[in-house]
Amino acid sequence: MYKLMIVDDEPQILEGMKRILDWERYGFVRIETCETTDEAMSRIVDLLPDIAIFDVCIGKDLGYETIRKLNEFHVPTKFIIMSGYSEFKYAQEAIRCGVRDYLLKPVERTKLQHTIEKIIVEDLHGSIGTMTSESINRDPVLNLAYDSLSKLVNRIVLMVKTEYAQNITLKSVAERFQMNSTYLGQLFLKETRMKFSEYLMAYRMLMAQDRIQTTDEKISYIAFSVGYNNLNYFYTHFQSYFGKSPSELRGK
Known part of the structure; x- marks a missing residue:
């Protein structure tokens, strides 16, 4: 039902973000990843993902600059920025680009979960159904909330x-x-x-x-x-x- 794009120049981060939530339970049937902003630009225009998560720094490029360009194309994608930097400048620029949230790395699961649920309900006009069930909020190894x-x-x-x-x-x-x-x-x-x-x-x-x-x-x-x-x-x-x-x- 939904499509997700994750953009980061570190493969291990991409893999981790693909597994940080049970995306399928939220209705994401397709998850794509990119390691460069050039690739992200072309693939987002083609795929039109419902949500795209960008790292603030991708190589020498800035994620929010790519988001600004994509906004000029009027893509319907909702954007999230993740960053290892807490500098106000980065957050301010991201807000100006209309991102839905600015999450610090390492991304906290619950914060990402709340952001995704908010976008699904408020922007995509969907429902999260049983997405807040106990199984999603429990660690699979420890079996603890x-x-x-x-x-x-x-x-x-x-x-x-x-x-x-x-x-x-x-x-x-x-x-x-x-x-x-x-x-x-x-x-x-x-x-x-x-x-x-x-x-x-x-x-x-x-x-x-x-x-x-x-x-x-x-x-x-x-x-x-x-x-x-x-x-x-x-x-x-x-x-x-x-x-x-x-x-x-x-x-x-």
Whole structure:
């Protein structure tokens, strides 16, 4: 029913944004991504997505400048800007372009969810039906409501969901928060009753399961795509987590 375009020059961000919400439940039947503003310009004019999410800086280009040009073409798309910068100048320019929201990275799921729901209801004249049901607001690994988790743990969880395919570790996360990794690990364990490494592995396993069951991609490619450079290591974790091999899960 709806079409979505995500524009960012970082592939891992694009992948993370595709998975940050259950877009299909909101009625999005098509999700496209672009890594350059030139590509975004032509594809948005062709596709006419209902919603487009732009990073504020795409290479050397500014997302809101591209939105300004697209507005001149009178495309009906509703725009959202996401940015790692909180500078008022960027937000001010984005507002002048008529964007529906300006979200800081890492994008918080609940804020994005509320923005998407608002656009669907107010601009697209649709309804969100059961979109605010418990299943959407619960973490698939922890089986806990996101609003029951602290802001810190929510941010850690979001980092995993957007960067699980990369070499993310507790140490690298702690460095970004300027915290001691041991202390951060203890906080995460206390609140979730799961070690950070266990959570990361479990999320990678769920992502692998989804791709195994919905695509014909080679197992080796799927293993690499969810953050495993060592295929044997992937098979060991998969067998331990699901009690069956990837091939058995796929039914081949």
